[in-house]
Amino acid sequence: MKRFFLGFAVVSLLLAGVVSYFADSNPDGLDHVTEQHGIAEHAQDHPLAGWPLADYALGGDDRFTGLAGVLGVVVTLALAGGLFWLLRKRPGVDTDTKSG
Numbered sequence: 001m002k003r004f005f006l007g008f009a010v011v012s013l014l015l016a017g018v019v020s021y022f023a024d025s026n027p028d029g030l031d032h033v034t035e036q037h038g039i040a041e042h043a044q045d046h047p048l049a050g051w052p053l054a055d056y057a058l059g060g061d062d063r064f065t066g067l068a069g070v071l072g073v074v075v076t077l078a079l080a081g082g083l084f085w086l087l088r089k090r091p092g093v094d095t096d097t098k099s100g
Helices: 002-017 029-036 039-043 062-087
Strands: none
Touching (some): 002 062, 029 039
16 A cells, blocks of 8 residues: 555656646636636735745746646645544544444
């Protein structure tokens, strides 16, 4: 099971770090619609708009898109792993609640 999760992490990191450089630089459908309807202008007022990982690039530099993807995968895996660890079934704890 550990090899599966390690392989999953490696593949995720490779996809985020390498394949993201080949992504199309033209906006996708959602970006196009937000630009067309003026929603994108309001996004600049968001508190996280100046965050280093905003707009899928580290510090706004497109050369670091892969690094932003890798950081995103690491943060997501860390949060998910922490959540699963906190919510795991602990040995010796009876979770079966029968009323009666």
